[in-house]
Amino acid sequence: MEKTFKIVDEDGIHARPATALVNTANKFKSTESFAEANGKRVTLKSILGVLSLGLEKGSTLTLITQGEEEAAALQALEDVMVGEGLGEVNA
Amino acid sequence: MLNISGIAASAGIAIAKAFRLEHPDYTVTQQTVKNAEAEIAKLDDALAKSQVELERIKENTLKELGAQKAEIFESHLLILNDPELISPVKDMIVNDQVNADYALNETSKQFVSMFENMKSAYLQERAADMKDVTKRILGHLLGLNVQNPAEISEEVIVIAEDLTPSDTAQLNRKYVKGFTTNIGGRTSHSAIMARSLEIPAVVGTKNVLEQVQPGDLVIVDGLEGVIIVNPSDEIVAEYREKQVKYDEQRAEWRKLREEPTVTTDGVHVELAANIGTPNDVAGVLDNGGEGVGLYRTEFLYMGRDKLPSEDVQYNAYKTVLEKMEGKPVVVRTLDIGGDKELPYLDLPKEMNPFLGFRAVRLCLDRTDIFRTQLRALLRASVHGDLRIMFPMIATLVEFRQAKALLEEERENLKNEGTPVAENIQLGIMVEIPSTAVLADQFAKEVDFFSIGTNDLIQYTMAADRMNERVSYLYQPYNPSILRLVDMVIKAAHKEGKWAGMCGEMAGDSVAIPLLLGLGLDEFSMSATSILPARSQISKLSRADMQELAAKALECSTAEEVVALVEAIQV
Numbered sequence A: 001m002e003k004t005f006k007i008v009d010e011d012g013i014h015a016r017p018a019t020a021l022v023n024t025a026n027k028f029k030s031t032e033s034f035a036e037a038n039g040k041r042v043t044l045k046s047i048l049g050v051l052s053l054g055l056e057k058g059s060t061l062t063l064i065t066q067g068e069e070e071a072a073a074l075q076a077l078e079d080v081m082v083g084e085g086l087g088e089v090n091a
Numbered sequence B: 001m002l003n004i005s006g007i008a009a010s011a012g013i014a015i016a017k018a019f020r021l022e023h024p025d026y027t028v029t030q031q032t033v034k035n036a037e038a039e040i041a042k043l044d045d046a047l048a049k050s051q052v053e054l055e056r057i058k059e060n061t062l063k064e065l066g067a068q069k070a071e072i073f074e075s076h077l078l079i080l081n082d083p084e085l086i087s088p089v090k091d092m093i094v095n096d097q098v099n100a101d102y103a104l105n106e107t108s109k110q111f112v113s114m115f116e117n118m119k120s121a122y123l124q125e126r127a128a129d130m131k132d133v134t135k136r137i138l139g140h141l142l143g144l145n146v147q148n149p150a151e152i153s154e155e156v157i158v159i160a161e162d163l164t165p166s167d168t169a170q171l172n173r174k175y176v177k178g179f180t181t182n183i184g185g186r187t188s189h190s191a192i193m194a195r196s197l198e199i200p201a202v203v204g205t206k207n208v209l210e211q212v213q214p215g216d217l218v219i220v221d222g223l224e225g226v227i228i229v230n231p232s233d234e235i236v237a238e239y240r241e242k243q244v245k246y247d248e249q250r251a252e253w254r255k256l257r258e259e260p261t262v263t264t265d266g267v268h269v270e271l272a273a274n275i276g277t278p279n280d281v282a283g284v285l286d287n288g289g290e291g292v293g294l295y296r297t298e299f300l301y302m303g304r305d306k307l308p309s310e311d312v313q314y315n316a317y318k319t320v321l322e323k324m325e326g327k328p329v330v331v332r333t334l335d336i337g338g339d340k341e342l343p344y345l346d347l348p349k350e351m352n353p354f355l356g357f358r359a360v361r362l363c364l365d366r367t368d369i370f371r372t373q374l375r376a377l378l379r380a381s382v383h384g385d386l387r388i389m390f391p392m393i394a395t396l397v398e399f400r401q402a403k404a405l406l407e408e409e410r411e412n413l414k415n416e417g418t419p420v421a422e423n424i425q426l427g428i429m430v431e432i433p434s435t436a437v438l439a440d441q442f443a444k445e446v447d448f449f450s451i452g453t454n455d456l457i458q459y460t461m462a463a464d465r466m467n468e469r470v471s472y473l474y475q476p477y478n479p480s481i482l483r484l485v486d487m488v489i490k491a492a493h494k495e496g497k498w499a500g501m502c503g504e505m506a507g508d509s510v511a512i513p514l515l516l517g518l519g520l521d522e523f524s525m526s527a528t529s530i531l532p533a534r535s536q537i538s539k540l541s542r543a544d545m546q547e548l549a550a551k552a553l554e555c556s557t558a559e560e561v562v563a564l565v566e567a568i569q570v
Helices: A015-027 A047-052 A070-083 B036-065 B067-080 B083-096 B100-116 B121-141 B165-170 B189-197 B233-255 B278-286 B310-323 B359-365 B367-383 B396-415 B433-437 B453-461 B468-473 B479-494 B511-518 B527-537 B542-553 B558-568
Strands: A002-007 A031-037 A040-043 A060-067 A087-089 B002-005 B007-010 B013-020 B156-160 B176-181 B201-203 B217-221 B226-229 B268-275 B292-296 B328-332 B385-390 B425-430 B448-451 B498-501 B522-525
Touching (some): A002 A070, A015 A070, A015 B067, A031 A070, A040 B083, A047 B100, A047 B121, B013 B176, B036 B067, B036 B121, B083 B100, B156 B217, B165 B189, B176 B189, B201 B217, B233 B527, B268 B328, B278 B310, B278 B527, B292 B522, B310 B328, B310 B385, B359 B385, B359 B396, B367 B385, B367 B396, B385 B396, B396 B425, B433 B453, B448 B479, B479 B498, B479 B511, B479 B558, B511 B527, B511 B542, B522 B527, B542 B558
Parallel strands (some): B268 B522, B292 B328, B328 B385, B385 B425, B425 B448
Antiparallel strands (some): A002 A087, A031 A040, A031 A060, B002 B226, B007 B201
16 A cells, blocks of 8 residues: 655654654554655665655655555554644645 | 863853763774674674663653653664664675674765765754764774763763763763863754753863863853863852852743733833744743744845745744744844845845845835745734734835735735735834834834834944944944934824834843833843843833933933943942
8 A cells, every 4th residue: 555745844854753654664563664755665664764765845755555454554654744744645 | 270262052150070071982993704693693782782771861861851852862762773774784794794893884884974965954964863873882892981971970061072962961960060062063962952951061162172181170151152271269269159140140030931021110011032043932932032023034035045935934934923822923024135145136236235225125126025925924924923024114105015015915815715814913123214203104004113223223323333443333322312212112102003122222231221211112132131131120110211211312422321321220
């Protein structure tokens, strides 16, 4: 499953929301989560990976989940994205 | 005795023995290792020890400094466990038959350079976090005797090249009385932490670590930005006195933080702060500001290569309004041109920039720039108590033109279905003598005045404030200036409007009694002046100050005015 977001935070992605995303992804042990942007894909279980995407305001970010709890994981990640004011769902 | 000067990073005086916090040599050398499993076991052991340490630092920070400051260590913990870091290190140990510390250092370097090459300044700074975590693990791998600031158990001044985030977080306030570093500035991490810990600090001394030996007696003067090494007994006594005075004063000011500003005869005035960016709001609230009296929007336009978009501006204004939680925020529209240049606007050089094409003059010509700002402001208006003021207004026609553009954009936004607050107060800066003289006419059309004294003085005295040879003419207490201020305040009150001041003069302890007497309603100053000003005003009576001001208006020189004020200050 996947969902695409637009980064709306003025500073792009920074450590606090990145930490929240990784912590959330780590909660779903049976599910692999990835983040994809600018043609690069990284595992969401790595904060260095997420920061390495260098996301800025206006960037498009796709979150991908694969595995048993993929729906729940994607929903939880979306909650972090929106709740932290990091991104909004790309309509 | 030795004096070393640096940057005053955190106010206060501290006197104690020096403690040199030195970081050991983290140099690693490549070695060929046959037993990869043993190397990996060493790495895992170092990671586990680092994990325990970081957990403890995080808990400590949470307790001492709150959740926000603890977040950084949450990120450090994630880096420590990051598969993108640890797997390549382990692979390298196995494939290249190298030692764990070498493999870690090489892998870490790649991430450091990745961060350093990122476009965003924020992400570039994350290189420091990467280095901090790497050092922690290396310290365990190399079996280094890493000094732990948490283990300091007597009163000291910490002397260091620089303090990392984890160093600062571990400083125990009970024992660490102050610190000083070779590098850093007012906004560096260590300086910010010092202010939130309320530990006196002087940073950016360049060489304090080289000049101080363990056990030397050190004075940190965080008020003046000076370090004194092995002072004489007299100097120590002098500083002890200064310290007691400052601590008493600070305690007294602190008590006033949540208090309104009221004179002994019950008159309330508003003390607000001047800010340049949304980041300044924290300081305003921390110093008990009752509002923002001047938000200089120039910074949004400076240090970039093109005009800021409407959205960028909207976000900045919205952030300030939200953080101020309903307290008034006076935003000054763009005051650029003349001496404050924007290269991308390509404006011609002028002979007299202060008398030239700047501020509202430029905005009324480049209405595209002005309209973008007005739209951003109008959109943000629903997030708090927004007030807008135009700078450098010389004639009523200019004000009417600027207001008409604002009203047009308000209509446009309404037609687009964008909400805009109904009750946005609209005022002007009074900084040109023509406007001060005609204040009675302006007062019929504006909602408020904010007197910009820096420019008002230079225009009234015809003295360039950048020219040192005529600096003696910068005379805030000259009766001519006081009469102009008096005219403006009276004109405002006659029409039921309010008058504020946002120049240096508003926070000046000699000017405050006079301004209070003249009836000024709002004083806007740098955030750190607010509590001292509140303390001063709470000891003055408005009625007495009215008498004082009336006398001052009849003086013939600035010196006479100062003498009058000094006579009442006991």
